[in-house]
Amino acid sequence: MFSGFMVNAWLVATVVAIVGGAVGFFVVLRGSAFVAHAVPNGSFAGAAAANLIGVSTLIGLGVFSLGGALGIGLLGRRGRHDVATALMLVFMLGLGALFLGFSVEYAPQIYSLLFGEVLGISNNQLAPTFALAGACLIAICLLYRPLLLSSVLPDVGRIRGIAPFAVELGFLALVALATTMTVPVVGTALIFSLMVGPPAAARSFTARPGVAVALSIAIAVIVVWAAIALSYQTNWPVGFFVGAGSAVVYALGRGWSFAVLRNR
Amino acid sequence: MLHAIVEPGFFQSSSVQLGALIGGIVAVVAAGVGVFTVLRGQSFAGEALGDLGAAGGSSAYLIGIAPLWGFFLVSLAAAGAMELIGIQRARGRDLATGIVLGAGFGLAALFLYLGTIDTSTTGATVTILFGSIFSLSSSILPLVLVLGGLALGTIALVYRPLLLSSVSPDLAAARGIPVRLVGVLYLASMSVAVALSAVTIGAILSTALLVGPAATALLLTARPGRAIAIAAAIGVATTWLGLLLAYDSYYWPHRGWPVSFFVVTLVLIVYLIARFARARR
Numbered sequence: 001m002f003s004g005f006m007v008n009a010w011l012v013a014t015v016v017a018i019v020g021g022a023v024g025f026f027v028v029l030r031g032s033a034f035v036a037h038a039v040p041n042g043s044f045a046g047a048a049a050a051n052l053i054g055v056s057t058l059i060g061l062g063v064f065s066l067g068g069a070l071g072i073g074l075l076g077r078r079g080r081h082d083v084a085t086a087l088m089l090v091f092m093l094g095l096g097a098l099f100l101g102f103s104v105e106y107a108p109q110i111y112s113l114l115f116g117e118v119l120g121i122s123n124n125q126l127a128p129t130f131a132l133a134g135a136c137l138i139a140i141c142l143l144y145r146p147l148l149l150s151s152v153l154p155d156v157g158r159i160r161g162i163a164p165f166a167v168e169l170g171f172l173a174l175v176a177l178a179t180t181m182t183v184p185v186v187g188t189a190l191i192f193s194l195m196v197g198p199p200a201a202a203r204s205f206t207a208r209p210g211v212a213v214a215l216s217i218a219i220a221v222i223v224v225w226a227a228i229a230l231s232y233q234t235n236w237p238v239g240f241f242v243g244a245g246s247a248v249v250y251a252l253g254r255g256w257s258f259a260v261l262r263n264r
Numbered sequence: 265m266l267h268a269i270v271e272p273g274f275f276q277s278s279s280v281q282l283g284a285l286i287g288g289i290v291a292v293v294a295a296g297v298g299v300f301t302v303l304r305g306q307s308f309a310g311e312a313l314g315d316l317g318a319a320g321g322s323s324a325y326l327i328g329i330a331p332l333w334g335f336f337l338v339s340l341a342a343a344g345a346m347e348l349i350g351i352q353r354a355r356g357r358d359l360a361t362g363i364v365l366g367a368g369f370g371l372a373a374l375f376l377y378l379g380t381i382d383t384s385t386t387g388a389t390v391t392i393l394f395g396s397i398f399s400l401s402s403s404i405l406p407l408v409l410v411l412g413g414l415a416l417g418t419i420a421l422v423y424r425p426l427l428l429s430s431v432s433p434d435l436a437a438a439r440g441i442p443v444r445l446v447g448v449l450y451l452a453s454m455s456v457a458v459a460l461s462a463v464t465i466g467a468i469l470s471t472a473l474l475v476g477p478a479a480t481a482l483l484l485t486a487r488p489g490r491a492i493a494i495a496a497a498i499g500v501a502t503t504w505l506g507l508l509l510a511y512d513s514y515y516w517p518h519r520g521w522p523v524s525f526f527v528v529t530l531v532l533i534v535y536l537i538a539r540f541a542r543a544r545r
Binding site for chain 1: 302305306307308310311312358359361362363364365366367368369370371372373374377466468469471472475476479520521522524525527528529531532535539543
């Protein structure tokens with residue numbers, strides 16, 4: 001379970017969980033679960049396009065996730081945010097369907113793009129994943145205070161000179177960056193589960209943002225490790241275990257806050 | 265002239281006729297339900313129901329029944345789960361949707377995996393995710409009609425309370441409308457509409473028909489009745505035009521572009537034009 005090709009899986013999945021847990025804290029705080037779903041899912045078209053014209057998947061994913069995030073930000077600025085997100089998402093998915101139709105072999109590829117191929121990570125995927133993860137974490141550190149303030153108290157943030165739209169764009173870019181590094185490795189479904197379940201659970205255990213971020217990362221890492229171990233044992237897809245695990249930790253968090261409220 | 269736009273055989277082909285018929289019905293149902301989806305700000309729920317429908321469609325393949333049943337039953341169950349976790353509060357609604365969606369996505373992965381392992385129908389993944397309007401069987405027409413009638417009938421039945429509780433939940437509650445019950449009924453009709461759209465343009469694209477035409481219509485008019493009519497017209501027009509373009513594309517490079525791509529792109533273009541026209545006014 002820890003030998004040979006599995007080492008890469010453990011390494012990359014841990015890095016993905018750390019980034020997903022950290023970015024996810026802000027996703028949950030801002031109530032942007034839909035965006036966190038739309039950007040990774042839509043970027044799938046980028047991977048399909050990259051396949052078609054023969055460039056690196058990472059470039060395709062980067063272009064499409066950034067483009068999608070910008071589109072959501074601009075279209076949602078005046079108008080219904082959820083409608084803008086939904087339309088950008090389905091448009092990108094439609095493009096993905098088109099590109100897949102153009103390439104010859106598809107069903108297994110679609111499957112691994114959507115649900116990940118964490119057990120087949122090659123050595124040359126490691127360096128770009130780690131570099132992007134580093135960039136992501138640095139961006140979170142830089143954006144931490146303005147993002148926190150503008151998410152919790154947008155009016156106070158505005159008085160202090162933080163433009164909500166700029167913060168929104170920064171946040172969307174962050175989600176896009178996290179997407180780019182994770183999708184080729186773990187698929188679109190997995191990163192979304194990690195960005196919602198563990199942070200939401202962490203928030204029901206503590207109200208302090210710093211502690212919540214740390215807890216969210218810890219829970220995400222545990223969920224991913226458990227998922228890989230189970231997937232190794234059963235041969236079932238990793239995405240299934242991550243999705244189920246995220247739902248379980250969320251249920252535990254909800255149960256905890258319910259119990260605390262009752263004992264008061 | 266006509267031949268330049270419509271490739272020969274378009275109006276004679278029986279699969280095109282059936283696709284146009286079912287696509288038209290589905291677009292009307294999606295429009296009627298979709299106007300409320302946009303008014304209530306539940307696009308994410310619609311999107312989630314569609315994705316979860318993919319789990320249903322793939323498990324239907326697994327046990328060997330029509331995918332529409334899978335789409336329908338699973339979206340209905342998912343709608344119930346979201347309601348239970350707390351979709352009725354605006355705050356935390358996205359989160360409830362997200363949790364259910366994440367878990368359901370995992371299940372979809374599992375069923376697609378098991379389905380392709382056991383029966384090696386590699387086309388199943390693509391059919392479920394992106395639809396296959398040209399290869400519909402006429403046997404599902406009665407089911408489509410019944411489900412569509414059910415969804416629109418429910419909306420018509422609770423039209424006024426639904427409208428009030430969508431625009432102002434507090435006012436509706438104060439007037440004695442059972443807001444939660446209305447919400448549940450609405451969610452059930454939405455899962456039907458999503459399941460139907462999943463049959464024509466695919467599970468993960470079904471939101472396009474649900475949200476796109478309705479959002480465009482609501483940009484053009486503020487009156488809900490008129491919005492439903494406009495949305496239905498846009499939905500049917502984009503579906504049929506998409507069908508035509510996909511048929512024509514057999515003579516284009518790469519042959520046979522997917523219908524869903526055309527429908528989704530047309531929906532987005534119409535929405536952008538409406539946004540632009542409104543901004544100019």
